[in-house]
Amino acid sequence: MSRASIATLVGLAGFLAYIVGVVTLADHVLQMHWAVQAVFFLVAGTVWALPASKLIIWAGSGRG
Numbered sequence: 001m002s003r004a005s006i007a008t009l010v011g012l013a014g015f016l017a018y019i020v021g022v023v024t025l026a027d028h029v030l031q032m033h034w035a036v037q038a039v040f041f042l043v044a045g046t047v048w049a050l051p052a053s054k055l056i057i058w059a060g061s062g063r064g
Contacts, residue, residue: 008059011052
């Protein structure tokens with residue numbers, strides 16, 4: 001199995017798990033002050049990019 005295939009499977013599974021976690025936490029955050037909500041959604045909306053970029057770099061660094 002190629003790195004790209006592995007990265008796709010791991011990325012999809014990880015992103016799905018991340019979405020489930022964020023949505024679960026969002027249920028609790030929505031009852032808090034709007035400033036807390038803003039920080040939560042700002043962080044939750046951007047923090048996934050670092051592991052995704054590392055995974056993309058890893059997938060593209062090898063041939064096979």
